Amino acid sequence: MDLANPSLADDLFDPPAPGIHLFFRGGSRDETSLTIDRHGRYLLGRASDADIRFDDRDDTDRRVSQRHAILKVDANGVTITNCSPRNGLKIDGIRLDDFQELVLRDSDVIALGSGGPIVRVRIGSLADSAGIT
Numbered sequence: 310m311d312l313a314n315p316s317l318a319d320d321l322f323d324p325p326a327p328g329i330h331l332f333f334r335g336g337s338r339d340e341t342s343l344t345i346d347r348h349g350r351y352l353l354g355r356a357s358d359a360d361i362r363f364d365d366r367d368d369t370d371r372r373v374s375q376r377h378a379i380l381k382v383d384a385n386g387v388t389i390t391n392c393s394p395r396n397g398l399k400i401d402g403i404r405l406d407d408f409q410e411l412v413l414r415d416s417d418v419i420a421l422g423s424g425g426p427i428v429r430v431r432i433g434s435l436a437d438s439a440g441i442t
Contacts, residue, residue, distance in 0.1 A: 325415060325433035329382055336373075336426035337364035346435055351380040353421065354392075363426065372396055372425030387413045387432055396422035 328346035333339060343361065345351065351360040356375040363370040363377075374393035381388045391398035391405035398405045399420040405411055413419075419428040 325431035327433045328435065329380075329387055330431040330433070331361070332429045332431070334427040334429075336369035337367040338370075338426060345380075345382055348383045348435065349381075351382070352376060353378045353380060363421075369424065369426055372422030374422070377421055378419075381410075382435065387430070389413055389419065393422070396425065398422075 326344075328344040331343045331345070333341050333343075353359060353361045353363075353373070354375050354377040355363050355365050355370065355373055359376070361380070363373040365371065374396045377393045377396065378398055379390040379392060381390070388410050389398070389400070389405075390410040391408060394407040400411055400413070401418055402420075413430050413432065415430070415432040417430045419430065421428065
């Protein structure tokens with residue numbers, strides 16, 4: 310499996326379906342996806358209260374901090390904030406500063422920690438009334 314190219318599974322030229330789609334590579338969520346179809350703030354991490362949770366027992370997931378990042382979805386778009394000064398966060402290979410917020414674009418690739426899980430983002434439209442699937 311090519312972890313550096315998590316977009317192999319679907320066609321980048323097709324417009325994304327409604328919602329924010331996260332495609333995971335590596336770790337306990339490997340080869341899975343998650344769709345967010347409402348506005349909100351979503352904690353990514355290993356903490357028990359994380360909205361998008363990674364597994365303490367998985368070697369790759371251990372590179373994800375308890376409270377690694379915040380994904381924010383609102384009418385202005387999708388942003389991610391690096392909340393993990395120790396383990397770090399990269400977007401398309403560029404490391405974010407501590408607590409830096411960045412606007413995500415369709416097909417951005419998020420690397421959680423050095424050698425940790427990779428998440429590719431596809432950004433479609435949102436319907437405010439639905440939840441996470």
